[in-house]
Amino acid sequence: SKSTRFRWSQPVGFEPAHTWAIRYVYIGDECMDLCSGHGRCDVGICVCDDAWAGDTCNIPLKPLPKQLRDKFEKPPDKAWITVNGGLISDICEPLPSGKALHFYGACTRQLITTDLDLSEVKLLQFYFKYGCMSVPSNRNQGVFVEYSVNGGISWQPLTELFYDQFTQP
Helix, strand or coil: CCCEEEEEEECCCCCCCCCEEEEEEEECCCCHHHHHHCEEEECCEEEECCCEECCCCCEECCCCCCCCEECCCCCCCCCEEEEECEEEECCCCCCCCCCEEEECCCCCEEEEECCECCCCCCCEEEEEEECCCCCCCCHHHCEEEEEECCCCCCCEEEEEECCCCCCCC
16 A cells, blocks of 8 residues: 555553563555545545645655664654654563663553555564563463554554564564
């Protein structure tokens, strides 16, 4: 798709001590199409966000990035729309050398990219480690990787990172 977002999220019900971290991310209402998630509906007409145009706000005014690369050595930047429950740290070693974006605490944990033009991308790759401080022990501790092609209006599952499979990166 020419406008796709990804989300890593962990639903409520996890133990706060069952933390996880991510590093080296690389990705290579009533209005029609709900204004593509890039505007608001006003009496059946889309009023587009500043960076978007078109009848359904589906045309970016500037070309969207065609890739995303983040080693999380410094706080997340404009490549991410939402970083909830995550801070840069080296608590979750051993991930490949250096710091990672470490998710912990009793809050909604999620990471959402900005819109990306993935029309020519063939790879989504990242290091992931589960149980940085305490290893989880049941199924409701998984982390979901999802994507959206409509500005985050709806999310489609890509995979679930199961609690018992990623104790090593």
